[in-house]
Amino acid sequence: MEEFTLKTFIFYGFALTTVASALLVVTVRNIVHAAFSLMVTLFGVAGLYVFLQADFLAATQVIVYVGGILVLILFGVMMTSGRLEMRIHIERGQLLLGGAVALVLLMLLLTVIANTPAWKNRIDDGTELPPTTERIGELILNGPFLLPFEVVSVLLLVALIGAALISRKEVRD
Amino acid sequence: MSGFRTMFANPGFNISEGFFPNINLQEKLNWAEEFIQNVLIPRLPEGFAAHFPVELGTMLVMFACAGIFVAVVPLLPLVLVLAERKVAARFQNRTGPMRVGPWGTLQTLADGVKLIFKEDFIPPQGDRFLFLLAPYVIFACSFAVFAAIPFSQNILVSDFNIGIFYIMAISSVIVMGVIMAGWSSNSKWSLLGSLRSAAQIVSYEIPLGLSILTVVMLVESLSMSEIVASQSNGVFSWLIFRSPFTFIAFFIFFISAIAEVNRTPFDLPEAESEIVAGFHTEYSGMRFALFFIAEYANMFAVSAIAVTLFLGGWEGALPGYDILGGMPGFVIKTLALVFLMMWLRWTLPRLRVDQLMNLCWKYFIPIAFFNILGTGVWGLIFPEDTLVSIIISCAIIYTGLIVAYTIAGRVMAQKPAPQPS
Numbered sequence: 282m283e284e285f286t287l288k289t290f291i292f293y294g295f296a297l298t299t300v301a302s303a304l305l306v307v308t309v310r311n312i313v314h315a316a317f318s319l320m321v322t323l324f325g326v327a328g329l330y331v332f333l334q335a336d337f338l339a340a341t342q343v344i345v346y347v348g349g350i351l352v353l354i355l356f357g358v359m360m361t362s363g364r365l366e367m368r369i370h371i372e373r374g375q376l377l378l379g380g381a382v383a384l385v386l387l388m389l390l391l392t393v394i395a396n397t398p399a400w401k402n403r404i405d406d407g408t409e410l411p412p413t414t415e416r417i418g419e420l421i422l423n424g425p426f427l428l429p430f431e432v433v434s435v436l437l438l439v440a441l442i443g444a445a446l447i448s449r450k451e452v453r454d
Numbered sequence: 455m456s457g458f459r460t461m462f463a464n465p466g467f468n469i470s471e472g473f474f475p476n477i478n479l480q481e482k483l484n485w486a487e488e489f490i491q492n493v494l495i496p497r498l499p500e501g502f503a504a505h506f507p508v509e510l511g512t513m514l515v516m517f518a519c520a521g522i523f524v525a526v527v528p529l530l531p532l533v534l535v536l537a538e539r540k541v542a543a544r545f546q547n548r549t550g551p552m553r554v555g556p557w558g559t560l561q562t563l564a565d566g567v568k569l570i571f572k573e574d575f576i577p578p579q580g581d582r583f584l585f586l587l588a589p590y591v592i593f594a595c596s597f598a599v600f601a602a603i604p605f606s607q608n609i610l611v612s613d614f615n616i617g618i619f620y621i622m623a624i625s626s627v628i629v630m631g632v633i634m635a636g637w638s639s640n641s642k643w644s645l646l647g648s649l650r651s652a653a654q655i656v657s658y659e660i661p662l663g664l665s666i667l668t669v670v671m672l673v674e675s676l677s678m679s680e681i682v683a684s685q686s687n688g689v690f691s692w693l694i695f696r697s698p699f700t701f702i703a704f705f706i707f708f709i710s711a712i713a714e715v716n717r718t719p720f721d722l723p724e725a726e727s728e729i730v731a732g733f734h735t736e737y738s739g740m741r742f743a744l745f746f747i748a749e750y751a752n753m754f755a756v757s758a759i760a761v762t763l764f765l766g767g768w769e770g771a772l773p774g775y776d777i778l779g780g781m782p783g784f785v786i787k788t789l790a791l792v793f794l795m796m797w798l799r800w801t802l803p804r805l806r807v808d809q810l811m812n813l814c815w816k817y818f819i820p821i822a823f824f825n826i827l828g829t830g831v832w833g834l835i836f837p838e839d840t841l842v843s844i845i846i847s848c849a850i851i852y853t854g855l856i857v858a859y860t861i862a863g864r865v866m867a868q869k870p871a872p873q874p875s
Binding site: 313314317320336337341343344347348349351352355356359412414 | 581584614615616619620622623624626627629630633634637645649652656659676
């Protein structure tokens with residue numbers, strides 16, 4: 282039995298918040314409520330990253346997902362939908378398909394969890410890992426991930442220009 | 455090492471150790487744990503000591519520290535609100551509040567008491583839960599920012615390795631609170647205000663982040679304490695003077711920060727003449743006061759960040775002159791920037807939406823990218839900060855200012871083209 286420390290207590294707090302709010306995201310009727318509980322989920326995940334001593338990743342998670350993408354989602358919801366109470370109708374075929382996809386995803390995640398070495402003593406073995414920022418910078422800008430990084434940035438640029446083109450009606454004539 | 459530790463370790467506290475205790479959370483936690491293990495537990499009765507919850511004790515100490523902080527920081531808005539009203543009054547040739555207390559100094563306190571007793575109105579058609587939650591989201595996020603700001607040599611709640619990045623992440627959550635408030639009020643003014651605010655904050659976060667990046671590139675660290683430590687050699691080692699690009703970055707940062715905290719000339723989300731009061735139209739009483747406190751706390755926070763990043767933080771203008779750990783100097787510099795914000799607010803008219811977005815996307819973002827490129831080149835030419843590099847940098851800044859002044863003078867001397875009326 283693992284010793285019950287303050288750290289584990291906070292960890293389970295984060296884990297519980299993450300899972301509970303994630304459940305709310307998919308069960309709540311009101312889309313805006315779903316979006317806001319997604320915020321809590323993303324925060325919880327950021328907290329879990331902190332427990333994995335990935336501080337840079339945690340801050341990035343908050344800044345990109347909460348500060349950027351979630352705001353976009355909310356914008357979309359508020360701008361487009363007149364009625365917020367959604368009663369989504371699910372047919373049997375969709376249910377089967379969705380269940381299959383979820384099952385495959387679960388298997389995939391379980392495989393990853395099983396095959397990750399040192400998974401068990403990662404959370405609370407007392408050692409403090411060195412800060413990650415510098416290593417991430419080295420890997421992205423001076424290491425094996427330079428090419429993917431550049432390719433992704435070009436992809437984003439293309440998406441940006443595409444979005445500008447689509448949103449400007451006079452260009453399309 | 456820390457004043458706090460010696461204060462408790464030996465009863466005779468030596469004041470020469472430093473007047474202000476070291477509020478470094480990590481150290482404090484270690485200290486608390488040590489204190490409980492070595493001092494408290496041996497003195498407890500046998501049976502009780504074995505079960506003493508050390509972790510819980512540590513956590514209580516942590517909460518106490520946070521509590522002190524959360525209790526002190528709201529005093530800032532109390533002063534700043536009065537300052538704002540006094541400054542506004544002077545700009546308009548008035549005297550401002552004069553009745554409550556000497557020179558009206560207790561006016562904010564009186565207003566605070568009044569706000570507590572006001573009706574707490576909740577829109578019946580709105581979303582009750584989110585309406586109640588929104589002020590706390592904004593309030594919590596604006597206060598979480600203060601955790602990473604080094605107020606002096608010794609007062610820094612947590613010295614994160616990713617300090618400035620953490621500040622950006624937390625302050626980007628404020629916009630969620632704004633949207634929450636605007637949407638749950640079920641009022642078109644609130645919704646319009648919150649959408650404007652969200653668009654503005656998301657847009658201006660880009661030049662803000664990019665201008666921070668120039669500083670990070672020169673210091674090669676995200677930690678706030680290391681950023682301050684790199685500016686310890688007097689006024690010319692402050693990052694604003696270290697390269698011409700950081701000089702430009704400072705202005706981009708400061709103007710974007712004004713836009714981030716929704717102040718005039720960028721106060722479209724709260725434009726009284728257009729949308730009543732923006733996202734907090736429907737709020738009253740203490741909930742409104744929370745927004746108000748958060749706004750002034752934000753104002754102080756962005757000024758403090760600007761001071762830390764560009765103007766030397768708590769380091770004095772002369773090397774070694776850090777009176778009381780540098781805190782007075784830090785506060786004076788920050789308040790000077792706050793005053794600048796108030797000055798701008800009562801001088802400039804409000805921008806239009808298109809002007810606001812043009813300024814951000816067509817001017818600030820390209821200039822900020824140019825800055826990053828320039829800082830990279832500068833770092834290649836001068837890998838170390840030497841006397842030569844600082845002299846060259848200051849010379850370029852000086853020349854640039856003169857050229858800008860001349861061009862601005864020429865432009866202003868021209869007769870304005872007749873406006874179609």
